[in-house]
Amino acid sequence: MYIIIGAGAALVALICIMLIRALMFTPKDNKEVEPSDIKLESDKxxxxxxxxxxxxxxxxxxxxxxxxxxxxxxxxxxxxxxxxxxxxxxxxxxxxxxxxxxxxxxxxxxxxxxxxxxxxxxxxxxxxxxxxxxxxxxxxxxxxxxxxxxxxxxxxxxxxxxxxxxxxxxxxxxxxxxxxxxxxxxxxxxxxxxxxxxxxxxxxxxxxxxxxxxxxxxxxxxxxxxxxxxxxxxxxxxxxxKGYADIKLTCRKKGGHSSQPPKDNGIVDLSKILVKLDKRQMKQRFTYAVKNLFDCTGRYMNFGMRLMLSNLWITKPLVLKALANSPTTNALTRTTIVPTMAEGSPAGNVLPQTANVSINSRVLHGQKIKDVEDYIKKCAKGIDIEMELLRGKEPSxxxxxxxxxxxxxxxxxxxxxxxxxxxxxxxxxxxxxxxxxxxxxxxxxxxxxxxxxxxxxxxxxxxxxxxxxxxxxxxxxxxxxxxxxxxx
Ligand SMILES: [Zn+2]
Known part of the structure; x- marks a missing residue:
């Protein structure tokens, strides 16, 4: 009985804290300034x-x-x-x-x-x-x-x-x-x-x-x-x-005529890696810039959003999940990895001797291009591929x-x-x-x-x-x- 009462009281206290935080989550810097009155000399x-x-x-x-x-x-x-x-x-x-x-x-x-x-x-x-x-x-x-x-x-x-x-x-x-x-x-x-x-x-x-x-x-x-x-x-x-990386994955196979295909196919192997990368995106995180973005904009949002954003200490997993649903906010909270170009054999009836795919990644702060490469390697475990960094720049x-x-x-x-x-x-x-x-x-x-x-x-x-x-x-x-x- 005491346990139930105790849990109930804790829950009420938690809700109260969350509500108070949401109510206090109001614009902190809305200092108004006088408009500028600069006149332009040239109309050209x-x-x-x-x-x-x-x-x-x-x-x-x-x-x-x-x-x-x-x-x-x-x-x-x-x-x-x-x-x-x-x-x-x-x-x-x-x-x-x-x-x-x-x-x-x-x-x-x-x-x-x-x-x-x-x-x-x-x-x-x-x-x-x-x-x-x-x-x-x-x-x-x-x-x-x-x-x-x-x-x-x-x-x-x-x-x-x-x-x-x-x-x-x-x-x-x-x-x-x-x-x-x-x-x-x-x-x-x-x-x-x-x-x-x-x-x-x-x-x-x-x-x-x-x-x-x-x-x-x-x-x-x-x-x-x-x-x-x-x-x-x-x-x-x-x-x-964010950082930038173009990474090329190449798979080399025997090739041959497509009328008698073996089980071993470079495009299929690369596809397996791409499906894994698509399903298991890199982990979402809040960085300094994005934390501050929501700390500012959140204060102008409706009460429901303010309740969530002012209580990230408890709502963070839910908020991140919601942010993942939009491509814009998803990109703000994780390193993205996406295939952009692919190549197989030069003809419809020829098995590829080399198949390759280019992957573009935008690297979130706190990670480096090396982390992206390691992540791809992990998803490619057991598949024989070559990986080449075509060009890249670490996060600013x-x-x-x-x-x-x-x-x-x-x-x-x-x-x-x-x-x-x-x-x-x-x-x-x-x-x-x-x-x-x-x-x-x-x-x-x-x-x-x-x-x-x-x-x-x-x-x-x-x-x-x-x-x-x-x-x-x-x-x-x-x-x-x-x-x-x-x-x-
Ligand atoms: Zn420009």
Missing amino acids: IAQHLSGAIKIKTVSNPDADKTDWKEFEKFREYLIKTYPRIHEKMEREVISEHSLIYKWKGKDAAKAPIALLSHMDVVPVMPGTEVDWDQKAFSGHVDDEYVWGRGTQDMKGHLIALCEAVEQLIGQKYVPECDIYLCFGHNEEVVGSVGGGAKAIAETLEKRGIRLGMVIDEGGAVVPGSMFSLDGSDLAVIGIAE KVSTIDCEEFEIVKKTVKQIHGNMPVTPYLMVGGTDSCFYENICEKIFRVGPFKMTTEALGSIHGTNEKIAIETLKNGVRFYIQLIYNYCSK
Whole structure:
């Protein structure tokens, strides 16, 4: 009897604790800020972006297949379009096609910042050209939008940044610290192993430069509904990015005629491994970035969600299970492993002598590529395969959010886009910014734009375009960010 009463009392106490925690799980940092009142001097931004889109800086994994003349043209275009930048800032071409601009500040003791962008764009998928309402490289401008490949990723950023600096120089503004504009030339094809951005960062490192903050693409202001926040926008700032690995598995067999197949078949063997990998995914975990993401967004969710997220000490298994149901949140909480390419014999009636499959993995913090390889080996136990790491990059370092720099970015977002929750998050894709890890601890991946669901869907896709109003706010964002970080 006493045991039942005791258990009942414990249960009531537990429920009370959970309810109290949920009730106290409210927004902790919803400081409101005054909106920025920056006026733009130039109304040519749409035309400037349009001109940039018309130059086909499409990068190709094979450097020999890249039209480098277009990149040359793009560099010339920047010189022509932004005369003040080219008069005031030191410009260097790195690794043949990447660019560093340096704007000298007043105080050499204050840590400089780097504002990043990449000049290359992805190609238009062959066969989809006709699906575009305006041609992909037309740079068409109408009353509302600038159209074309790169408007969102990421010539829009680059042009907004240049407009911002051009305006500031015109107003005789001098930053306290040095400001670097760093534009890579091959992010879209070598993002995971390094290229222009790596060369830029190494150049700065050799000169002994340590950056106080790096800002690159990644997060943005997005509809809150993407993270179960209804009726509000949400700003997400990437503080880390997952690792990357392409791993090739090869199975060698005798081959022969398919009319009398033996039991031993390379494709079947590889399939067995793939089925195991698919069924037994690597274990889910909460990392610093994701814990903080839910600690911020969870406070704005409905009571049921707050009850779960404020009591992870007891609800964690349930929450993780729920997160595994969506590809987005699944990717945030585990190292993913997925087959992407496969090859067998060259003909329908020939048994494969070699069969291979490429596996792509995005590695969560706390694990390394070696762990993925070990995991695959475990799933391949008893099957004779060769394994080759085609390319890979370990997970990035994680930028802390307990610092003045993060607060500056947060404030800037609110000043430009309005008061809203601003949260750190984990990027599942890659950016150039991780190559700056040796020279900077505070790397924040956040674009200057407010993105609609439609805009997000057009990145690397059909009908990529950007609203002119969005673009103008992007210029204001960079100006405000420079004011916030680089003024006294
Ligand atoms: Zn990009």
